[in-house]
Amino acid sequence: MRVCPSCGTENPERAKFCLECAAPLHDASPRSGEERKVVTILFCDLVGFTAASDEADPEDVRARIRPYHQRLRSEIEGYGGTVEKFIGDAVMAVFGAPAAHEDDPERAVRAGLRILDTIADLNEEDPGLELSVRIGIATGEVVVALDSRPEQGEGIVTGDVVNVAARLQSAAPVGAVVVGEATRAAARDVFDWEALDAVAVKGKSEPVSLWRVLAARARFGTDMRTHETHLVGRDVEVSLVRSLFERSVRDTSVQLVTIVGEPGLGKTRLVWELETFIDDYPDLVAWRQGRCLPYGDGIVFWALGEIV
Structure with a gap:
């Protein structure tokens, strides 16, 4: 088995690229x-x-x-x-x-x-x-x-x-x-x-x-944890997602935000900050949340299933 240096997934010996994240394997040394x-x-x-x-x-x-x-x-x-x-x-x-x-x-x-x-x-x-x-x-x-x-x-x-x-x-x-x-x-x-x-x-x-x-306590992926500490060092990112939400409301248009980062960098916390901002919004907003399970089978449409 060849272990991907990027995500740690085990791949067949013949694989040239990681089957999980597509990172190249041919130059990867153990x-x-x-x-x-x-x-x-x-x-x-x-x-x-x-x-x-x-x-x-x-x-x-x-x-x-x-x-x-x-x-x-x-x-x-x-x-x-x-x-x-x-x-x-x-x-x-x-x-x-x-x-x-x-x-x-x-x-x-x-x-x-x-x-x-x-x-x-x-x-x-x-x-x-x-x-x-x-x-x-x-x-x-x-x-x-x-x-x-x-x-x-x-x-x-x-x-x-x-x-x-x-x-x-x-x-x-x-x-x-x-x-x-x-x-x-x-x-x-x-x-x-x-x-x-x-x-x-x-x-x-x-x-x-x-x-x-x-x-x-709840189904995996449907609960959003609360945070008691202040978010530090993410003012730009918080302002960006808030402004995109306000643009979506003003222009009645769809806005797509993709947040990418290593585990523990605060992706979930950033989403929670947006949810808190929307909770305080003067107009009524319907919040729908879904998340694909990070393990198991048959999870491609899990997030959509939770949302609908």
């Missing part, structure tokens, strides 16, 4: 070295599987766990995560490396909730499986190996957050997704939460806060 990144780690472990497999035939154990591994990989990769490794009946996934997204903590939590649904589906398809899981998610800084090959069992990230995620998973209730404080802070407006007792983590002087994810 990245090497390391870099520091903030990522979100997901640990998922089957509960009671080791004891149940103690006296079972190895082929029976493999047949029982294979659909679990296949479905988990599919769900994790569907949300933009990377499965770093399977450790027996446990899985470790990384969101934010090698390719980063502005909503990696949210993606990880949504993947965790989806895994719970997947386990329920597997048990319904084959009641003899009797699978149950615990999931722990933590966000923090790591060192990323840029030239690692996870498909060949090579590790992607190294850092304390990996150990924290594993500890949170071991402290999670059966059938639940729990997260640390940093993950909750990054996705607090998107999910409903339940505070759990803090847990002691090896190597930490203070107990670590623990939050259980109850449910997603």
